[in-house]
Amino acid sequence: MKPLKSFREYVEILKEYNEIVPIHQEIDWNLEMSAIIRRAYELPSPAPLFKNIKDSRPGFEVLGAPVGISPNKEHPFIRVALSLGLPINTPAPELVKEWSKLPDVHPIPPRLVTNGECKENKLFNDDIDLTKLPVPYIHVGDGGRYINTYGILIVRTPDGSWVNWSISRVMLEGPRSMAGVVIASQHLGKIYGEWKKEGKEMPFALCLGVDPGISMIAGYPLPDHVNEGEMIGGWYGEAIDVVKCETNDLEVPATSEIVIEGTASFEEMIPEGPMGEYAGYTWVGHEKQAPRFHVTAMTYRNHPIMPVTAAGIPPEENHTNWGIAIAASIQHALRKQGLPVKECFIPLESAVHWLVVTVDRSRQREDHEGLAYRIGEAVFATRAGSYVPKVIVTDDDIDPSDIKQVVWALATRHRPDQRITMTDQNVLPLVAYLDEKEKSTGVTTKVIYNCLMPWNDTSADKQPIEASFRSYPEKLRNHIVKNWENYGF
16 A cells, blocks of 8 residues: 555545544533543444534534544554555454564655645634643543643754654643653753753654554654654655745645644753543553643644544554554564564553564574564664563464464463563653652562473474364364354354
């Protein structure tokens, strides 16, 4: 398939695949909208497209669960596949395999154009009122309404050498101000730190509703100083169109639904959070101080559509977008090191707390305990691995995207005395079980569960045979499947 070059095009193709339910009745931004989104994730159901949000500017719409799991049992990852420009029947491990090729593409810089759809309407200064946008109050216990849950923040280093596109939550404060989460260890935080050193406010652009591929790459853990705008051009095989902002020198995707421009203060800190996050919890009372983002301009398409995710218990976009990207990045790194890795996957149900790595048994030649250690060590050394606290290493007879098989392998193949712990490892402060010291330092202990069967310790004629339907001869299985209804089922 060809990549989809705008969020609007993505919405239209989702309609064609019956992946959208338009909701015309008035919906309250205060919990009702996000509760509908949460139920859509958990059933799963098509993505809700809200056309009438209470107290909001007429003509503004919201697409909830933009990359949630599909109710299509044959193609549950259809929204991920469409976002990446891949066939809709691409299975989960194959999505990871294809996306793992991203670091090897030839970067193609964006193409600057003079005008774009995002410029159809323009507002400046006092004419801007963000509170009139359909900004949801998402979870019971959240610290405020979150204007950004699946848009991209664009920032650039003071010398212009590094432009970063990332997804980071942003909380609404007032008509022209927001609170942005800035974590020092992440790219957004590193660039913010450079502006702070110079004593200058950091220009930003928040783009709500961008090409689905841009949203996917914004969740990809690329190395420092790599520009997502160039890499997505390489993935597409052609440059994407960008336009200049109205009040700063940043460039934004021309087809963006909404662009909010301004500067992030290096002095003014305001309360942010809590917010229900990808681990599945809202830590009530855990607000933090975050930079105030001053808004100077807003441009938008006619009848704009905002994406909204309702983070929490899986599956949602943190698990389908970010989880697949983390697994893809790690798979790329492990293959580059020559490790006998077959597949990597982050089970949706693990809330990005487990990474499953399968080993190609045809290439496995060394001690299985040593191999599990080497794989875990290599995982935790990567930027993507810093997000994952637990690694499960198993043989390639296990499908890492099938949670039933993963649980079976962990329960029956892992010896408790072969659990490998690694101390003083970098970690994202949002991991659910961290204590306050670990959150503040970003350092914790991580673990590797060795589920590799000791093939080299047992003679070939004594290897276990899996007692399941797939262990029967293929001819017999095909015969049974063909005659299933004839048996009376």
